[in-house]
Amino acid sequence: MRFRAGLSDRLSDLGYRAGWAAVRFAPEPLARSLFDAAGTVAGRRGGGPEQLRRNLSRVLGTTPEQVPDELVVDAVKSYARYWREAFRLPATDPAEIVASVEISDEDVALLDASVARGKGLVLALPHSGNWDTCGVWLVNRHGQFATVAERLNPESLFEQFVEYRESLGFEVFPLTGGEQPPFEVLCERLRAGTIVCLMGDRDLSRSGVPVQLFGEPTRIPAGPAKLALETGAALIAVHHCYTGPDTSRITLTAIDTDGDVAELSQRLADAYQTGIAGAPADWHMLQPLWESDWSAQRRERLAEPNS
Numbered sequence: 001m002r003f004r005a006g007l008s009d010r011l012s013d014l015g016y017r018a019g020w021a022a023v024r025f026a027p028e029p030l031a032r033s034l035f036d037a038a039g040t041v042a043g044r045r046g047g048g049p050e051q052l053r054r055n056l057s058r059v060l061g062t063t064p065e066q067v068p069d070e071l072v073v074d075a076v077k078s079y080a081r082y083w084r085e086a087f088r089l090p091a092t093d094p095a096e097i098v099a100s101v102e103i104s105d106e107d108v109a110l111l112d113a114s115v116a117r118g119k120g121l122v123l124a125l126p127h128s129g130n131w132d133t134c135g136v137w138l139v140n141r142h143g144q145f146a147t148v149a150e151r152l153n154p155e156s157l158f159e160q161f162v163e164y165r166e167s168l169g170f171e172v173f174p175l176t177g178g179e180q181p182p183f184e185v186l187c188e189r190l191r192a193g194t195i196v197c198l199m200g201d202r203d204l205s206r207s208g209v210p211v212q213l214f215g216e217p218t219r220i221p222a223g224p225a226k227l228a229l230e231t232g233a234a235l236i237a238v239h240h241c242y243t244g245p246d247t248s249r250i251t252l253t254a255i256d257t258d259g260d261v262a263e264l265s266q267r268l269a270d271a272y273q274t275g276i277a278g279a280p281a282d283w284h285m286l287q288p289l290w291e292s293d294w295s296a297q298r299r300e301r302l303a304e305p306n307s
Helices: 002-025 028-047 050-060 069-091 094-100 105-116 131-142 155-167 182-191 223-231 261-278 296-303
Strands: 121-125 145-149 170-174 195-199 209-213 216-220 234-244 247-254
Touching: 002 069, 028 069, 050 069, 069 131, 069 155, 094 131, 105 121, 105 131, 105 234, 105 247, 121 131, 121 223, 131 145, 131 195, 131 234, 131 247, 145 155, 145 182, 155 170, 170 182, 182 195, 182 223, 195 223, 209 261, 216 261, 223 234, 223 261, 234 261, 247 261
Parallel strands: 121 195, 121 234, 145 170, 145 195
Antiparallel strands: 209 216, 234 247
């Protein structure tokens, strides 16, 4: 059994490397058409991913059956676009990426002023658009930033993701299994006046903060709020969405840090909600998010002591 597991991991690793290389070096028109076609087929087959449809129904305030089929297709195509761009990003000129991003002068001023305080900055964003594009834009503007990556199986796949993001100028710390707990390291970076970027709309741990999102209870990671309160860093919610075949937009929302972790987390959730509602097709949430969709196993795990 151990041999089979090891063989499966090696085959997954080889397949991923081959796929990454093929997409990275394929002609752009070919890669675009293939991923668009794959997204369209996956979005139409059987009405599209059921959980995605359920999630979009919360955004629209309707039942899953009333979610337009075209919105589901557009959402799957957007997700496919994310992966196409992610595979090709290391081979894309950073200047080209930066030029494709739209951001208001007011938001740039907010970002620059927050960095200029010298007390660190926490940027928290949902799984919308392409967060790696946001990172490339940020590196171009303010240099390296720190982030956290969830470990993947096989380990070699995780290492590829880390290597890939570090090649873009990110400083990546593992969520688990690192030399130090990531919270401590990120606090050090913030106290040194640098930037930390974290995904903030989906919590997989037992320590998520209860919030209301689109009128229903869920939990989001406590990290962004805890880091800001622990270090005095500024806190900004980021939203990224696509505005055209080759363009996208970054929007920033300053979060008031006067309060506790629960209050800051709810303000983040409110900011995420505004961004997601404005571009629902670009929110790549295909997993159960709200409490009413949680599995019995997750409910039991969260009900255990010290959860």
